[in-house]
């Protein structure tokens with residue numbers, strides 16, 4: 001079997017030298033465990049955080065150990081009655097073609113209900129992030145304006161579509177004309193903007209004549225700068241991700257604007273609330289799975305997957321994710 005381990009911690013953008021592809025013996029399951037074959041490996045922005053030993057909400061990957069990650073896997077051998085060989089499960093196998101995992105951590109998937117890869121995207125952690133963060137913290141009301149960036153990705157695309165279902169106006173932001181067209185044509189955003197356009201801030205102002213009531217923060221950086229002056233009183237900002245800064249090695253140059261930010265939080269009674277989706281999973285996951293499956297079945301939510309063929313492609317695909325090379329939820333197809 002093969003695995004991809006972390007051999008050094010990146011400074012800035014992860015480089016191929018930070019990883020190593022290794023061939024190892026097939027692991028052996030113990031009592032209560034199962035041997036799994038990875039079918040799909042999920043690649044997600046949070047993995048950049050796990051490569052670093054800076055303070056985080058989860059411990060870093062140790063050097064020499066496989067990169068972590070969610071997988072959709074087939075059970076090859078089970079030492080527990082809860083799953084049988086042949087079952088397809090959602091697991092946390094990491095960047096490995098095979099893994100051994102405690103059966104109690106696995107969730108069986110029904111391949112007849114939905115393509116199994118969706119358990120890593122629209123019907124998985126990213127879809128749940130959008131659902132829980134938007135509905136619990138953002139609380140969009142009919143007629144309000146919701147703005148989200150990285151909007152063709154699994155989190156942003158679900159945020160926009162759920163906002164629309166709740167009767168709000170959804171403004172999507174993405175990088176490049178191809179993604180902008182998808183926002184309108186595939187995901188049904190009311191307006192779609194390219195954050196790389198030189199007049200992006202003016203475009204955003206034109207698209208939000210009534211200001212912004214919910215800014216679902218996925219990226220930070222220049223997008224936040226353009227959104228900030230458009231926020232209405234009592235706006236809600238679920239802080240979900242800051243991908244523009246994930247490869248940053250220091251603070252940007254320029255004047256300290258913290259006072260400006262805090263004064264707007266005060267004057268406009270803004271709610272700025274960070275969250276990690278796992279906070280809400282215990283209470284909201286079952287309702288999410290039921291509701292999102294229904295929205296997909298009724299064609300109210302569309303999804304988009306970027307499927308990379310072959311395990312060895314994981315490293316380049318992950319690097320691309322951090323600069324927007326992916327078109328939709330990024331997964332690696334490892335085996336059939």
Ligand code: NDP
Nearest residue numbers: 045150153154155174175218219240241242244276277324
């Ligand atoms: P995506 O598939 O959307 O991929 C990331 C996207 O970020 C890229 O495709 C790119 O899109 C965009 N991006 C990269 N750099 C920049 C930049 N400098 N400025 C603006 N956009 C940029 O990822 P996900 O949907 O999986 O994740 C979206 C966000 O949600 C991330 O920040 C992630 O960390 C966060 N997240 C947080 C969770 C939580 O529990 N808090 C859980 C899951 C995800 P484009 O080409 O359009 O610019």
